[in-house]
Amino acid sequence: MTFTTLAIVVAAFSISTCLGWLLSAVLIPFQLTRRLVWAVAPGIGLGICSMIFLVFRRPLFTAEFMALIVLAILVWRRKNSSGSRRNFLQPTALALVLCGALGFAMAGSMIRMDRMPHGGWDAWAIWNTHARVLFRDGPNWERDLPYTFHPDYPLLVPSATARVWRYLGREIPEAGAAVGMIFAISTVAVLAAVLLELTGASNAMLMALMLISTPSYLENAASQYADVPLSFYILSTIGLIVLDAERNFDHRRMLILAGFTAGCAAWTKNEGFLFIVGVCAALLIPVIFRREKISHRVIPFVGGLLPPMAVILFFKLGVPTNDLIKNQTVAAAIHQALDPDRYTLILKYFVETFWSFGGWSVTPLIPLFLYVICVGINRAVLRSSAWLACLFIVGIVLSGYFFVYVATPIPLKNHLESSLDRLIIHLWPSLLLLLGLLIKSRQNPSHSALEGTTVGDSGYQPHQIT
């Protein structure tokens, strides 16, 4: 890779990050620190740019430039009316430890990228083939895409890769791995940023360290699969929903951003639709049972969801039905649903995969468990409606995965062995977030420390169910 190539790749990612930063800066309240805006910006930017790439095609650069100008004006207007955002905190020793681990993880991923530049099997067969169709096939991509592997799979990752090639004017196989690594780093940053906002620095850094030291997570990112990007959008959505629920902001713009990231999840992988169902159900529960106004949370969320859903609809209308639906009949699905052996087998695989998940040389789960016991659980969190809502979302997604296996037309063992570990990757960062919120923390969360609020010894002080 020459210096010019590298410079153009950096420029492509910088522009997408700028777009993501501007949109996040408009929608994330000024009471939150800049670090959250920076953490979500790269992934949100790639989501925006992938949609621009697919919808606009030829005037790509003009469309991105126009979007930059519009968002910059919005940020400038907001800044004038709302004041400026708080700065980063001083780096702690644990933050430096995390940066060191990130450095080693990225070095390992760079080596892997060099050795396997086209990625793992699914990467070249699905995601990078789709990226090539988008890049090489010009206006004929809609005609030819149905003849590739899994043509119904959403196009966020392929579009993000093909967009880098458009900037370069030629293909480099490493573009897909670069996209994967950006999502991996951003996911770690979002996990740390959300936990820093709500609990202490030690919880935030330890959970982020747990994520970045999960080899199967790093391998998946460097292998150019779409599971890590999906995990980013799931974590961002859950993080934004928790933050919105736990702080009484005077507006609900952050839920618009949560809707956008949830839409991006469905634009990344079909599993994202299940996640949207889970989030909508969680947001509707207070409307049904506590008579909360629908305009309070649901409408802002749906507002953010609409742009990605419109792009998904535009795409899905032109591609064949998903294999799992096309190759299954209702009668066969009912027959499978009544077979108790399938449930036993799926449950067995779920337990085994959860146990063997991670690919760690030495598992950190036992010391982590002991750490949680030693530090203690913040019992108030167990009564927090936001925390419970997020647990409910994760539960809905896991249950959905379970029932997809029950009804799958693919031989069950093959399906479980080829996909279950990757499905857990989708939820791994969110599970770490939920755990991080649950553990007591001696330090105060960043907002309280800066604003002088007394938080006490337990860190995260959630709003409890009333």
Place this chain on the structure above:
Amino acid sequence: MRSTIRYLLAAILVVLAYWNVLAYARNAAHRGTRTDDDIVVSESRYRGVREALSGLGYSSGSISFVTNRDLNDEPPTWEDNARWGHAQYALVPWLVLRNGVSVSGLSLTTPTLVVADFWDGKPAQIPPDLQEICDFQNGIVLFRKTLLP
């Protein structure tokens, strides 16, 4: 005491995190070289085919794919199927069909151009309806299917 244990456990978690990250980097380094990667090899093998197809003025459309099993009317092996996938990846935007079917399972009309991947050796006998256009000397041969008199 409790505080000491907590710091000790946090230190253990940090050490394990570094241990696992370094093990990941070490495993990545032991994967073999870039030229050992199947797809890098396949990209290099199909480079000539892409140039030849463009040279023939055939810039997109479908192309048939065969291996030794197809020529002998035998069922394809796992390796044959993998090679088909490699061919489709390397040859985008051309659609690589096997027996008139694409990798997604959708059918198209059978094209006249045929790319053969003789990864396990070129056969002694080529069917008479396949007219050789170019042998790339790496197991890949481009044919044109002709109508037999």
